[in-house]
Amino acid sequence: MVAKEYVTYNQVHKLCQEAAPRILSQFRPQLIIAIGGGGFVPARILRSFLKKSGSPNIPIQAIGLSLYEELSTEDSSKPTEGQSPSDVEKLGAKVKRTQWLDFNSLGDMHNLVGKRILIVDEVDDTRTTLEYAVKELTKDVETARQKLGDLGGATVFSIFVLHNKQKEKKGVLSQELLEDGRYLAARTVPDIWICYPWEATDIDEHDRLAACQQHC
Amino acid sequence: MVAKEYVTYNQVHKLCQEAAPRILSQFRPQLIIAIGGGGFVPARILRSFLKKSGSPNIPIQAIGLSLYEELSTEDSSKPTEGQSPSDVEKLGAKVKRTQWLDFNSLGDMHNLVGKRILIVDEVDDTRTTLEYAVKELTKDVETARQKLGDLGGATVFSIFVLHNKQKEKKGVLSQELLEDGRYLAARTVPDIWICYPWEATDIDEHDRLAACQQHC
Numbered sequence: 307m308v309a310k311e312y313v314t315y316n317q318v319h320k321l322c323q324e325a326a327p328r329i330l331s332q333f334r335p336q337l338i339i340a341i342g343g344g345g346f347v348p349a350r351i352l353r354s355f356l357k358k359s360g361s362p363n364i365p366i367q368a369i370g371l372s373l374y375e376e377l378s379t380e381d382s383s384k385p386t387e388g389q390s391p392s393d394v395e396k397l398g399a400k401v402k403r404t405q406w407l408d409f410n411s412l413g414d415m416h417n418l419v420g421k422r423i424l425i426v427d428e429v430d431d432t433r434t435t436l437e438y439a440v441k442e443l444t445k446d447v448e449t450a451r452q453k454l455g456d457l458g459g460a461t462v463f464s465i466f467v468l469h470n471k472q473k474e475k476k477g478v479l480s481q482e483l484l485e486d487g488r489y490l491a492a493r494t495v496p497d498i499w500i501c502y503p504w505e506a507t508d509i510d511e512h513d514r515l516a517a518c519q520q521h522c
Numbered sequence: 523m524v525a526k527e528y529v530t531y532n533q534v535h536k537l538c539q540e541a542a543p544r545i546l547s548q549f550r551p552q553l554i555i556a557i558g559g560g561g562f563v564p565a566r567i568l569r570s571f572l573k574k575s576g577s578p579n580i581p582i583q584a585i586g587l588s589l590y591e592e593l594s595t596e597d598s599s600k601p602t603e604g605q606s607p608s609d610v611e612k613l614g615a616k617v618k619r620t621q622w623l624d625f626n627s628l629g630d631m632h633n634l635v636g637k638r639i640l641i642v643d644e645v646d647d648t649r650t651t652l653e654y655a656v657k658e659l660t661k662d663v664e665t666a667r668q669k670l671g672d673l674g675g676a677t678v679f680s681i682f683v684l685h686n687k688q689k690e691k692k693g694v695l696s697q698e699l700l701e702d703g704r705y706l707a708a709r710t711v712p713d714i715w716i717c718y719p720w721e722a723t724d725i726d727e728h729d730r731l732a733a734c735q736q737h738c
Contacts (some may be wrong), residue, residue, distance in 0.1 A: 341583055405582075408621045411620055
């Protein structure tokens with residue numbers, strides 16, 4: 307039996323709060339990219355803690371990524387238009403885009419070139435989704451940079467997840483990103499089953515189990 | 523002084539849970555559109571309660587809408603490309619798109635035609651954002667319908683919000699939508715200041731105040 311860890315909403319809230327000073331001082335993000343659905347809640351909470359008084363909120367763009375293996379057959383018939391199947395295959399797993407950036411609305415951020423971008427997800431499990439996100443976003447940046455005639459500074463990606471599972475990863479993040487300290491997991495945990503509150507059917511029981519695992 | 527109401531994460535969770543049976547039986551959504559950032563948390567929770575065993579998750583697409591009046595000057599210089607300024611003006615307030623649907627990734631949903639779509643936000647305050655969302659999405663559907671040569675059934679929008687404030691609304695929703703019961707607010711409240719947990723800087727104090735307002 308795989309061990310389970312129950313995480314309450316308030317714990318998620320505090321993990322974001324705890325991470326915010328480092329994100330603000332080191333990553334200084336100008337754009338948050340939330341990987342949905344799991345990244346939606348931490349991204350929204352983080353935005354509150356990253357807001358500086360007098361400044362506007364850091365914009366959030368949502369992208370939706372699903373591993374094919376997590377999808378039912380109904381949903382996984384073929385790669386989505388616009389994806390490069392060879393790249394998807396290289397990742398060692400099939401990732402499906404259910405939503406990507408909206409370049410029309412990004413305004414002056416549309417090119418992403420020279421920006422500091424924070425990618426947010428709830429969990430780094432096999433790392434496949436994170437590798438896919440960084441690689442595909444990097445491609446978009448390169449395309450934009452070529453259009454701009456190689457103008458604009460470097461685009462810097464950083465990553466925040468609530469939990470990083472200690473396990474063999476299928477996905478790979480660049481040594482540069484890792485060594486620069488641009489990867490932040492609020493908690494590093496064994497390869498357990500993490501029960502997030504937004505998946506709970508009985509939230510009171512969920513909280514009771516979370517309290518119990520700390521005190522019982 | 524405007525009265526404040528503190529809402530805990532678990533209360534938000536239960537409001538979504540309570541609404542889910544009606545959403546499933548009456549709205550039967552095939553796509554959730556979350557209005558970010560406020561709609562992110564309820565949309566993610568709702569997805570759990572709307573999932574039927576054996577079926578894939580209902581896909582979520584995020585859109586980002588901000589009222590200009592809520593934005594700092596830095597952020598509100600001009601309408602975003604692709605918006606129709608006349609329409610925005612008609613709404614009686616300026617709405618800025620920070621993200622819109624990704625029609626590439628929507629796959630067989632790309633045309634939206636003939637689908638049941640649930641729009642999710644945290645609060646219906648002036649109704650401006652909701653009016654904007656329904657109107658602009660309806661336009662997209664009509665454009666898609668024309669491309670398809672008028673094929674496909676009716677697209678049906680429904681709305682879920684956690685709280686509807688009883689106040690004079692600047693935005694208007696169609697009588698048809700309202701009379702069909704396709705508007706669901708988990709709670710209808712006076713024109714108070716609702717403190718959502720994802721905006722709390724001290725979540726324990728937030729919860730204490732929420733408990734106090736019920737019991738003290």
